[in-house]
Amino acid sequence: MTANSVAAQSAVTDGGAVLRASGLGKRYRGVWALRDCSLSIPAGRVVALVGPNGAGKTTLIHMIVGLLAPTEGEVRVFGAATGRDRVAFVAQDKPLYNGFSVAETLRFGRTLNPGWDDAMARRRLADLDIPLRRKVGALSGGQRTQVALTIALAKRPDLLVLDEPLADLDPLARHDVTRGLMAAVAEHGTTVLFSSHVVSDLEGTCDWLVMLNRGRVQVSGDLDDLVASHRLLTGPAEAADEIAARLPVVARTMSGRQASLLVRDPAPPIDPRWSSHAIGLNDLIVTYLRDPRAGAPRDLSAVPAE
Numbered sequence: 001m002t003a004n005s006v007a008a009q010s011a012v013t014d015g016g017a018v019l020r021a022s023g024l025g026k027r028y029r030g031v032w033a034l035r036d037c038s039l040s041i042p043a044g045r046v047v048a049l050v051g052p053n054g055a056g057k058t059t060l061i062h063m064i065v066g067l068l069a070p071t072e073g074e075v076r077v078f079g080a081a082t083g084r085d086r087v088a089f090v091a092q093d094k095p096l097y098n099g100f101s102v103a104e105t106l107r108f109g110r111t112l113n114p115g116w117d118d119a120m121a122r123r124r125l126a127d128l129d130i131p132l133r134r135k136v137g138a139l140s141g142g143q144r145t146q147v148a149l150t151i152a153l154a155k156r157p158d159l160l161v162l163d164e165p166l167a168d169l170d171p172l173a174r175h176d177v178t179r180g181l182m183a184a185v186a187e188h189g190t191t192v193l194f195s196s197h198v199v200s201d202l203e204g205t206c207d208w209l210v211m212l213n214r215g216r217v218q219v220s221g222d223l224d225d226l227v228a229s230h231r232l233l234t235g236p237a238e239a240a241d242e243i244a245a246r247l248p249v250v251a252r253t254m255s256g257r258q259a260s261l262l263v264r265d266p267a268p269p270i271d272p273r274w275s276s277h278a279i280g281l282n283d284l285i286v287t288y289l290r291d292p293r294a295g296a297p298r299d300l301s302a303v304p305a306e
């Protein structure tokens with residue numbers, strides 16, 4: 001059995017999860033950057049990892065791709081704790097050789113990666129009007145991102161991990177990048193995990209959401225399930241405590257005699273003085289991120305535990 005077929009076998013035996021973290025934690029000089037991180041990601045998803053600055057996103061990503069060793073717990077990728085040959089990673093600063101031309105960068109990639117798809121890489125760069133002769137150091141920030149992303153895609157990975165790929169892109173380029181990611185998933189079943197602050201770009205792009213806040217997982221789950229499982233309840237402020245005692249309240253805001261409660265898995269019927277509304281993705285994310293204590297550290301994953 002080859003290494004790849006062992007890994008593929010492992011992916012199947014890991015309950016269909018491409019990635020599974022259990023009690024994962026990282027401490028830097030006595031301070032926890034990430035703690036008690038347990039989650040699993042099914043294959044073929046586009047996963048958005050969101051969280052405020054310093055939430056632990058890069059730390060989690062670096063442990064996933066094998067650049068950092070956990071202080072506690074473990075993360076398994078395709079069922080294995082080590083070995084990341086089916087993973088491509090684009091780091092936040094998109095490290096490329098400035099002195100190389102784009103063509104030389106592609107040649108370098110082809111030399112290093114046995115499964116390299118050169119035709120796709122050239123086609124993609126031509127579609128993006130990025131000249132192969134241009135030195136990488138002379139490209140714009142957005143063009144560098146596109147070159148780094150093209151190299152990652154040309155490796156034909158089963159898991160593509162990107163740390164803030166959208167940060168230095170204009171709205172059109174962000175759209176192109178997210179469309180490219182979705183096409184990779186559709187064509188090759190690649191699982192994509194990317195961190196982002198650009199919450200407005202997530203809708204219509206990702207279908208799985210992981211929210212980190214102050215080193216803890218607030219939420220991890222299917223995007224549609226998450227949106228459907230939350231409701232915004234509005235009603236008289238004096239009855240808010242009574243509702244909060246019965247239902248899992250994620251966040252509450254008071255305005256005069258009116259209270260608004262974001263509730264997870266609300267069990268009807270509720271007090272008839274209260275009304276219940278659906279909540280959009282952006283409002284849901286912002287509400288969680290505003291309160292680091294919101295949301296029990298719980299995995300909504302559909303992937304069964306081992």
Ligand SMILES: Nc1ncnc2c1ncn2[C@@H]1O[C@H](COP(=O)(O)OP(=O)(O)OP(=O)(O)O)[C@@H](O)[C@H]1O
Binds near residue numbers: 032055
């Ligand atoms: N090498 C390091 N040494 C010490 N502390 C670190 C180190 N790397 C990260 N940290 C700390 O760990 C915490 C999480 O950092 P991390 O870079 O993972 O967050 P992030 O969510 O990616 O942030 P951002 O959105 O700003 O990129 C922060 O408090 C950060 O200061």
